[in-house]
Amino acid sequence: xxxxxxxxxxxxxxxxxxxxxxxxxxxxxxxxxxxxxxxxxxxxxxxxxxxxxxxxxxxxxxxxxxxxxxxxxxxxxxxxxxxxxxxxxxxxxxxxxxxxxxxxxxxxxxxxxxxxxxxxxxxxxxxxxxxxxxxxxxxxxxxxxxxxxxxxxxxxx
Numbered sequence: 001x002x003x004x005x006x007x008x009x010x011x012x013x014x015x016x017x018x019x020x021x022x023x024x025x026x027x028x029x030x031x032x033x034x035x036x037x038x039x040x041x042x043x044x045x046x047x048x049x050x051x052x053x054x055x056x057x058x059x060x061x062x063x064x065x066x067x068x069x070x071x072x073x074x075x076x077x078x079x080x081x082x083x084x085x086x087x088x089x090x091x092x093x094x095x096x097x098x099x100x101x102x103x104x105x106x107x108x109x110x111x112x113x114x115x116x117x118x119x120x121x122x123x124x125x126x127x128x129x130x131x132x133x134x135x136x137x138x139x140x141x142x143x144x145x146x147x148x149x150x151x152x153x154x155x156x157x
Contacts, residue, residue, distance in 0.1 A: 008148040013140040019133075022051070023093070023142065027135045029057050030095035031104070033074065036061035043100050046109065048074035050082040051093040053126075058082035074098075075115040079122060090126035094119060095133035108134030108141050116150040123147075124155055 016024055026049050033047030039062055046062040060078025064071040075096055082091060098109035111119070111132075123130040129145035143149050 006151045008143070008151065010141050010143045010148060013142070014138075016135075016140060019140065019142070022055075023095070023131075023133055026051050026057065026093055026095040027097070027133055027140060029059055030097040030133070030135055033059035033061050033078070034097055034099065037074070038063045040064060041066070044098060045100065046074035046096060046098040048078040048094060048096045050078045050091050052082060052086055052089040053092050054089055056082075056086060056089065058085065073112060073115050075111050076118050079118055083122065090128065091119075091122045091130055092126070092128065093131040093133065095135060097135040099137075104135065104137040106136055106138045108136035108139065110134060111149065113150075116146065117154060119146045120150050120153040120155070124153070 013019055016027060029049035030047045033049055034045045037045035039045050041064050048060045050058045058078055058081050060074050060081055062074040097104060099105050119130055123146045132143040132149055134141045147153060
């Protein structure tokens with residue numbers, strides 16, 4: 001037997017102004033996208049913003065439904081919309097923000113497993129890293145590639 005280790009790296013920012021301009025713009029777009037959330041059951045509003053290879057930003061928000069699990073997370077809403085409307089452009093980054101009552105969560109909310117796998121699929125499709133930014137009121141986390149939030153990405157087919 002051989003012991004193995006998986007290592008992830010990310011950057012933590014204590015305030016939005018520490019981000020590079022394009023990352024700050026994407027984080028702000030994710031916060032703005034929270035206003036499109038339809039969350040009558042959880043009251044947990046999530047916004048996501050995807051940056052495409054040409055700089056275009058596409059927003060999405062979580063959409064809940066009484067027929068669980070018919071709703072959709074903000075991240076997938078944004079990614080699917082971006083891919084459907086811009087099939088010739090790669091996704092190069094995604095930011096997400098979440099909160100209740102118009103206030104961000106203190107620590108960044110993290111994507112569910114399904115959203116992580118969809119991010120991984122678009123990263124595999126493009127052949128280039130997709131950055132992931134998670135925004136909280138007290139800090140912001142930036143991961144340079146999806147692999148750092150989803151080790152051992154499913155790509156066996």
